[in-house]
Amino acid sequence: MDRVRSKRTVTSRRSRVQRRGKVWGGIDLGGTKIEAVVIDGHGKPIGHARHPTPTQGEPEDVVREMYGALEEAVQTAGLHGGLRGARKHGARGAQGRGEG
Structure with missing residues (x-):
């Protein structure tokens, strides 16, 4: 997803998402990378990002x-x-209790 997009592509994608309603985001946390994806209401990936997993610092740094x-x-x-209206689903707290 690192390729350059024209303004028209972004506008048409946003229009499709607005017509489809809700979008969902997911995060894959690994030892070397953090991968995030956004999918539309039909399960089609529409956004993607990959960041390195911090190897130093506090757990809060990983969350950031x-x-x-x-x-x-x-x-x-x-x-x-942005992430306005974002909710967590299936998240586990420090004691393993569901929080979302």
Whole structure:
């Protein structure tokens, strides 16, 4: 998804997403990379980003990088509203209790 897109492509993609309604985001956290994807209501990937997993620092640094990757995926999808209205589904807290 690193290829350059024209303004027209981004505009038409945003229009398709707006017609389809909700979009979903997902994050794959690995030891070397964090990959984020945004899919439309039909399950089609419309945005993507890949960041390196921080190897130093605190757990909060990893969370910030995860958030940044998802924000970038939202931007590559042509959705300029950011992560407004984002919710977590299936997340687990430190004690393994569901939080989302």
